[in-house]
Amino acid sequence: MSAWSSKLPEPVIDPNVLPLTGxxxxxxxxxxxxxxxxxxxxxxxxxxxxxxRYLAKTKTSAAxxxxxxxxxxxxxxQKKGQLFFQTPYIQALPLEPNAAGLEEPISVxxxxxNHYLGPDGDNAKSMVDEVLMDALVASGIFASKIAYESIQxxxxxxxxxxxxxxxFVPPPMMDPMQPPPQAPMVPVMQDAPNIISEKxxxxxxxxxxxxxxVEFTGSDYxxxxxxxxxxxxxxxxxKRAFNLPDDFNAFAGDDDxxxxxxxxxxxxxGAPKRVKGSEIWYKASLFDETxxxxxxLRVLVIxxxxxxxxxxxxxPYQIVQEDGSIIGMPGFPxxxxxxxxxxxxxxxxxxxxxxxxxxxxxxxxxxxxxRNRKRSVPxxxxxxxxxxxxxxxxxxxIDQGVIPIADEHxxxxxxxxxxxxxxxxxxPKENFSFDQIANRDISETWALDATQRGVxxxxxxxxxxxxxxxxxxxxxxxxxxxxFLTWFARxxxxxxxxxxxxxxxxxxxxxxxxxxxxxxxxxxxxxxxxRYLFACRPDxxxxxxxxxxxxxxxxxxxxxxxxxxINQQELLAETLRDMGKDPAKLIAxxxxxxxxxxxxxxxxxDQSLNPANPAFPIVMExxxxxxxxxxxxxxGAAQKLADATGLPTASAVSHGNPSAPAPAQTLGxxxxxxxxxxxxxxxxxxxxxxxxxxxxxxx
Numbered sequence: 001m002s003a004w005s006s007k008l009p010e011p012v013i014d015p016n017v018l019p020l021t022g023x024x025x026x027x028x029x030x031x032x033x034x035x036x037x038x039x040x041x042x043x044x045x046x047x048x049x050x051x052x053r054y055l056a057k058t059k060t061s062a063a064x065x066x067x068x069x070x071x072x073x074x075x076x077x078q079k080k081g082q083l084f085f086q087t088p089y090i091q092a093l094p095l096e097p098n099a100a101g102l103e104e105p106i107s108v109x110x111x112x113x114n115h116y117l118g119p120d121g122d123n124a125k126s127m128v129d130e131v132l133m134d135a136l137v138a139s140g141i142f143a144s145k146i147a148y149e150s151i152q153x154x155x156x157x158x159x160x161x162x163x164x165x166x167x168f169v170p171p172p173m174m175d176p177m178q179p180p181p182q183a184p185m186v187p188v189m190q191d192a193p194n195i196i197s198e199k200x201x202x203x204x205x206x207x208x209x210x211x212x213x214v215e216f217t218g219s220d221y222x223x224x225x226x227x228x229x230x231x232x233x234x235x236x237x238x239k240r241a242f243n244l245p246d247d248f249n250a251f252a253g254d255d256d257x258x259x260x261x262x263x264x265x266x267x268x269x270g271a272p273k274r275v276k277g278s279e280i281w282y283k284a285s286l287f288d289e290t291x292x293x294x295x296x297l298r299v300l301v302i303x304x305x306x307x308x309x310x311x312x313x314x315x316p317y318q319i320v321q322e323d324g325s326i327i328g329m330p331g332f333p334x335x336x337x338x339x340x341x342x343x344x345x346x347x348x349x350x351x352x353x354x355x356x357x358x359x360x361x362x363x364x365x366x367x368x369x370x371r372n373r374k375r376s377v378p379x380x381x382x383x384x385x386x387x388x389x390x391x392x393x394x395x396x397x398i399d400q401g402v403i404p405i406a407d408e409h410x411x412x413x414x415x416x417x418x419x420x421x422x423x424x425x426x427x428p429k430e431n432f433s434f435d436q437i438a439n440r441d442i443s444e445t446w447a448l449d450a451t452q453r454g455v456x457x458x459x460x461x462x463x464x465x466x467x468x469x470x471x472x473x474x475x476x477x478x479x480x481x482x483x484f485l486t487w488f489a490r491x492x493x494x495x496x497x498x499x500x501x502x503x504x505x506x507x508x509x510x511x512x513x514x515x516x517x518x519x520x521x522x523x524x525x526x527x528x529x530x531r532y533l534f535a536c537r538p539d540x541x542x543x544x545x546x547x548x549x550x551x552x553x554x555x556x557x558x559x560x561x562x563x564x565x566i567n568q569q570e571l572l573a574e575t576l577r578d579m580g581k582d583p584a585k586l587i588a589x590x591x592x593x594x595x596x597x598x599x600x601x602x603x604x605x606d607q608s609l610n611p612a613n614p615a616f617p618i619v620m621e622x623x624x625x626x627x628x629x630x631x632x633x634x635x636g637a638a639q640k641l642a643d644a645t646g647l648p649t650a651s652a653v654s655h656g657n658p659s660a661p662a663p664a665q666t667l668g669x670x671x672x673x674x675x676x677x678x679x680x681x682x683x684x685x686x687x688x689x690x691x692x693x694x695x696x697x698x699x
Contacts, residue, residue: 018309023286023287024288029280029300029302030302032226033228033280036211036213037230039212040207040210043347046353047139047207047208049356050137050138050352050353050356051138053068053359053360054070054072054076054352056070056073065367065371065374066363067370069363071359072355075136075351075355076133076136076137076351078448079136079446079448080129080132082477082481082542083132083477083484084128084129084481084484084541085542086125086540086541086542087117087118087125087128088536088537088540088541089537090110090113090117090489091534091537092106092109092496092532092534093532093533093534094106094530094532095532104527105527105529105530107511108509108511108521108523109527111511112499112509112528113492113499113534116495116499117492121200122200122201122202122495124488127144127202127203127204128488130204131144132484134350135337135338135350135484136350136351136352138207138350138352139347140338140339140348141207141210141338141346141347141348142336142338143204143206143207143210143229143335143336144202144203144204144205145202145229145335146201146329146494146495147201147317147333148198148498149199149201150195150197151195151196151197152193152194153194154194155192155193155194156191156193157189157192158190158191158192159187159188161187162185162186162188163186163188164184164186165183165184165185166183168183195504195505198502200495200498200499205229205334210228210229210336211228211230211278211280212224212227212336212346213225213226217343217344219338219346221332221335221336222330222332224332225282225283225287226283226286227281228278228279228281228334229278229279229334230278231277232275232276234272234273235248235251235272235274235275238275242277242303242310244306248305250275250303250306251273251274251275252274252276275303275304275305276303276304277302277303277304278301279299279301280301280302281297281298281332282297282298283295283297284297284298292324293320293324293326295318295326296314296320296326297314297315297317297318297332298312299311299313299316300312315328317329319501328497328501330493330494331490333494335487335490335491335494337484339480339484355441355442355446358442358445361434361438362439365434365435366435447476489534489535489536493532493533493534496532499525499528500528503523503524503528504524505524506524507523507524508520508523549579550578552578553574553578553579554575557572569587572587602622604619610638611638
């Protein structure tokens with residue numbers, strides 16, 4: 001695939017050519033926008049109540065003793081961490097028919113897209129925290145915008161290719177047999193916008209400002225015919241962006257926030273003047289019969305108080321190729337999602353919405369408990385005849401107040417004495433049962449029991465019961481997590497398409513090479529071209545216990561390191577990273593093994609050490625190399641002894657038959673003959689040992 005060019009002229013549709021009638025008429029778009037606003041306005045009161053319950057706000061300011069149990073807050077904060085604990089690591093998978101040549105682009109693009117999602121890029125984690133509040137608390141539906149913004153200051157020449165030098169003049173040929181010289185290659189320069197600032201955007205859109213067709217009832221919002229949102233903008237930036245006239249005076253008076261409205265007429269001292277508008281993206285083929293490609297998008301911007309659209313053009317995030325096909329961002333830049341689906345409705349309820357009745361019932365029961373305690377303070381009564389001084393001392397204890405009554409009501413003091421306690425009303429036990437039932441209903445609605453919230457159980461349960469409860473809850477949580485991560489990966493694909501289209505400047509990203517070392521790799525959009533599928537690495541978005549993560553890393557290493565198809569160094573580096581170690585500091589290149597000297601063993605007898613033996617010099621050299629030096633005096637003494645005893649030299653033995661038995665050894669002076677060598681086989685055959693006869697034994 002060729003590199004996308006952000007330098008192509010924008011195909012702009014003149015706003016004045018909008019038809020006065022038909023599906024694409026401006027008045028029809030205004031009616032669609034108003035219908036969507038009316039639909040949101042009907043849902044907004046429930047969304048406001050959900051947020052009030054999350055913030056533990058009372059229904060009325062006069063209800064001072066009203067208790068709001070912050071169940072929505074506790075459940076929301078717990079479930080946010082379980083659905084998205086941290087920004088997952090994004091893996092890039094090729095979608096090209098021939099993916100063999102995409103190894104290098106993937107090795108560059110994968111760290112690039114993770115950089116832009118990280119805290120030094122778009123900081124997608126903050127956007128996710130915001131939209132999860134919409135999903136779990138307010139509306140059940142959440143929305144974001146993915147876009148590219150740049151600030152241009154003039155143009156600058158950039159190289160777009162090479163060509164033979166058109167001014168080249170070949171020198172005269174001296175040898176007609178030689179081929180003529182070729183013109184040298186020179187760069188082809190072209191003026192391009194001078195971008196002095198640029199950024200990629202992935203930010204939340206308030207559901208109160210979202211515009212969705214009232215007739216759309218699906219769960220895949222990229223299949224909607226159009227999507228949009230309302231916005232507020234300060235007048236000066238809006239004037240520059242949309243070429244508003246100087247006499248514009250239709251300033252906005254309020255903003256549709258989820259909690260109440262921010263009143264601002266623009267006439268207050270120091271308050272900025274703001275304009276209100278709508279940005280709508282629509283599928284052109286559904287509203288313009290001249291458009292054939294169903295994937296072509298157009299953007300329409302309407303400013304309240306302006307009779308004509310201030311912007312109407314084909315999507316700048318798509319490129320129409322010569323054959324009519326479209327490359328670029330797949331789907332709408334307005335990225336909408338939900339964790340669940342309600343049949344025939346694009347607005348599913350949030351978790352807070354579904355549990356609001358139970359939370360209010362629980363809060364009502366707690367309020368009754370508080371009021372009962374206030375009204376059931378200990379009170380006593382006593383006869384007036386005891387005297388005011390006595391009563392004043394007792395009445396200083398407010399909770400133990402005394403009610404004075406007439407003496408005639410006391411027939412006699414009796415054993416209880418003159419001061420007696422007033423009977424207090426007992427709180428019904430069924431209220432505590434209702435409290436437990438409401439808590440259980442809320443846990444079932446959120447799929448969060450006490451164990452998952454980190455709260456101890458009110459009654460004893462076995463480990464098996466806790467495990468089963470956890471497994472059953474994990475089924476739903478895993479499904480919702482998968483739904484949300486799919487939405488996140490789809491948004492990553494849209495963001496990646498913008499990077500492939502607009503990343504003209506050379507930048508650097510840290511990558512891990514085949515040797516396991518990190519290095520800075522230069523890149524631009526030409527180095528990351530291709531069609532990719534982006535997926536979240538499993539379990540990279542959730543919190544994993546450090547010990548469990550380390551054990552998993554070691555198990556993976558033990559399982560895979562023996563395979564001949566595994567990159568051993570990269571596997572080791574990944575294992576060390578999972579263990580919280582720095583591979584660059586711990587991994588060293590293997591050193592070449594030293595040449596091993598073969599181990600040789602020698603066995604020497606007395607003949608080997610005989611100086612007369614021709615092999616004697618070799619034996620001495622072997623002993624010296626082995627660290628066993630033999631003194632020359634000892635060698636001389638051995639030679640003299642051999643000469644004196646007349647022992648046969650080694651040459652006499654070595655020149656004979658090597659397989660013949662050794663000759664008989666002379667005993668020396670007074671020896672009385674020769675000694676035959678002992679032969680075990682002879683003793684086995686005759687029963688007699690070899691050698692001279694023993695005295696007194698027959699020969």
